[in-house]
Amino acid sequence: EAGVAQSPRYKIIExxxxxxxxxxxxxxxxxxxxxxxxLGQGPKLLIQFQNNGVVDDSQLPKDRFSAERLKGVDSTxxxxxxxxxxxxxxxxxxxxxxxxxxxxFGEGSRLTVL
Amino acid sequence: QKEVExxxxxxxVPEGAIVSLNCTYSNSAFQYFMWYRQYSRKGPELLMYTYxxxxxxxxxxxxxxxxxxxxxxLFIRDSQPSDSATYLCAMKGGSYIPTFGRxxxxxxxx
Numbered sequence: 514e515a516g517v518a519q520s521p522r523y524k525i526i527e528x529x530x531x532x533x534x535x536x537x538x539x540x541x542x543x544x545x546x547x548x549x550x551x552l553g554q555g556p557k558l559l560i561q562f563q564n565n566g567v568v569d570d571s572q573l574p575k576d577r578f579s580a581e582r583l584k585g586v587d588s589t590x591x592x593x594x595x596x597x598x599x600x601x602x603x604x605x606x607x608x609x610x611x612x613x614x615x616x617x618f619g620e621g622s623r624l625t626v627l
Numbered sequence: 628q629k630e631v632e633x634x635x636x637x638x639x640v641p642e643g644a645i646v647s648l649n650c651t652y653s654n655s656a657f658q659y660f661m662w663y664r665q666y667s668r669k670g671p672e673l674l675m676y677t678y679x680x681x682x683x684x685x686x687x688x689x690x691x692x693x694x695x696x697x698x699x700x701l702f703i704r705d706s707q708p709s710d711s712a713t714y715l716c717a718m719k720g721g722s723y724i725p726t727f728g729r730x731x732x733x734x735x736x737x
Contacts, residue, residue: 517670546725553635555715555727556671569724604670615661616717616725618670 515539517619519605525625531593534622537586538607544568546616547580547590548604556604562588595626630654633716633728642737646703650716650728653697657720660692662701665713665730674714675701706735 518537526532538545543564548556559578561568565585573580577596582588592599602623606616633650640646648662659678663671675690677683677699683690689702699718703710713730 548727553729555631555633555729557727558724561724606670615659615673615676616671617673618663620670623668 517605517607517617519603519619519622521622522620523623523625525627526595528597528626529594531591532595532624533592534590534603534605534624536588536590536605536619538588538605539609539617542607542609542617543585544608545582545588546606546608547588548606550602550604550621552601559590559603592624595624597626600624600626630726631716631718631728634731635729637732637734639734639736640706642706642708642735644706644735646706646710646733646735648701648703648714648716648731648733650699650718651697652699652718654718654720654723654726655694655697656723657718657726659719660690660699661717661719661725662688662690663715663717663727665715667712671715703733706733708735708737711735 545562547559550556559573560570560580562582565582580590602621604621606618631652662675664674665671677690680692680694687704691700715730716728719725
């Protein structure tokens with residue numbers, strides 16, 4: 514079974530530039546999450562999708578972050594414009610059972626904002 | 628007070644030691660408890676998953692949940708250098724989003 518795929522693995526941009534991250538979850542998983550993990554901290558949820566609908570985006574900084582999951586499969590997270598404090602690893606996870614919390618993570622996309 | 632508290636360490640132990648990793652939490656609605664292992668520059672990998680209170684064993688790993696004390700533990704027996712990683716606890720309940728601790732860095736030295 515293929516795992517969660519993410520790209521790019523690494524990205525370096527200047528502040529105020531834009532960046533997009535892509536995630537393809539495990540086949541058949543209805544729930545998709547985007548987490549932000551700052552160095553030395555645990556993952557913080559940015560947004561949760563159930564199929565192509567948003568379940569929770571209360572911690573997504575909506576003035577600069579956006580995410581979509583148009584066909585209920587893969588997803589894109591965008592940051593525009595980026596700030597220095599956005600430097601982090603962006604983790605995508607998927608779950609086959611929305612109630613259980615068994616999340617399967619991708620390798621992450623490491624963003625450095627200069 | 629954070630919803631999930633976890634000592635960041637680092638915790639350094641000799642090979643073969645028994646390791647105890649712990650988390651406390653404040654939300655009594657949490658029902659699902661997970662432990663993830665995260666190697667450097669990798670995504671978290673699910674190690675153990677427990678529903679409600681009790682113990683669960685898988686090889687050298689044992690997870691314990693004490694809901695009355697709002698305290699969960701992960702024990703690693705016969706620790707190996709390959710166990711060196713960051714261990715994240717995570718919890719979920721009802722409509723609450725999965726919430727992670729900050730992780731404990733474990734170093735097992737030969």
